[in-house]
Amino acid sequence: MSEAFGEFGARPGEETADLPEAFDAGLYFIGQVRTPWTVRSDCPRNSGQSDAVCTLAVDPRFAPALRSLAGTSHLIVLYWMDRAPRNLVVQQPRHAPRARGTFALRSPARPNPIAVSVVELLDIEGGRLRVRGLDCLDGTPLLDIKPYFASTDAKPEARVGWREAEAAPEAEINGGAAGRGAP
């Protein structure tokens, strides 16, 4: 973790929290995300910047849970950004004018580094789903797959305050400091 933290660096204006001494709950990795990107600098800045086809490789023990997904166009994918520091509460994105709160960013650096991405489902073969809309490193641990319901999940009118105020470019969705995914 200290090595990963070194990659992010601590920038002026950033703030950290003392993390609790113990975890409150545990996660199982249910498979892996397979992408074309093996080093962080190759990853797209966000999922909108690439139409690469990626694969969700679900472990055999959980593959029966994929039943009934045929005909579903979009999924919510949860994965684990295991290289991010967890104690940054205020972050200075690389190209942003000022530091921002972690919960106002999609940076992978957060207390629970769970990334949420909406992907297009292309096809399913056994325990492997081909999807479009990811931007994370190859081998990223997979946590969950859910159907996307437009009725409750689509809010096309949504606005992000700091983004409008600062006219920040699309590339800053991840918070700049990140560059690793679009959690």
Added chain:
Amino acid sequence: MSEAFGEFGARPGEETADLPEAFDAGLYFIGQVRTPWTVRSDCPRNSGQSDAVCTLAVDPRFAPALRSLAGTSHLIVLYWMDRAPRNLVVQQPRHAPRARGTFALRSPARPNPIAVSVVELLDIEGGRLRVRGLDCLDGTPLLDIKPYFASTDAKPEARVGWREAEAAPEAEINGGAAGRGAP
């Protein structure tokens, strides 16, 4: 967990998986979701069925991470459905014609019971956010808060295969067996 499993029951057609012997990663609860519902039968079937105002109460150590959220209209909220069984890979929703895979449902019963809800942000006061769009029990552990980006998160055209095929009613989004939230 066995008690919780009893609440869900095991129905004909359901399938379970042998869970791994150990967890792969750990979570911190960053606060609590405060809602008007203290027993599961009172919870709305999904977030679209209620416009109740709920509160995200963020622990003081993580509250600085809320900076920069002002002016943001919608959030992605992640919370922990801690009463759900984790080994159900095929589930028989109460009112559905047939069993479905867990990853095709939003049921809280899943290997990693992380709920994802899109909420409207009403206001922020200290570490407390008033929001609309939740349907979970009062006291549900909070995991993460992210800004909702319409550019990558809104897919109004998304379709769910089994729902169209079976003309399932809106009330079945959660999988029926659940009734506890809209993960």
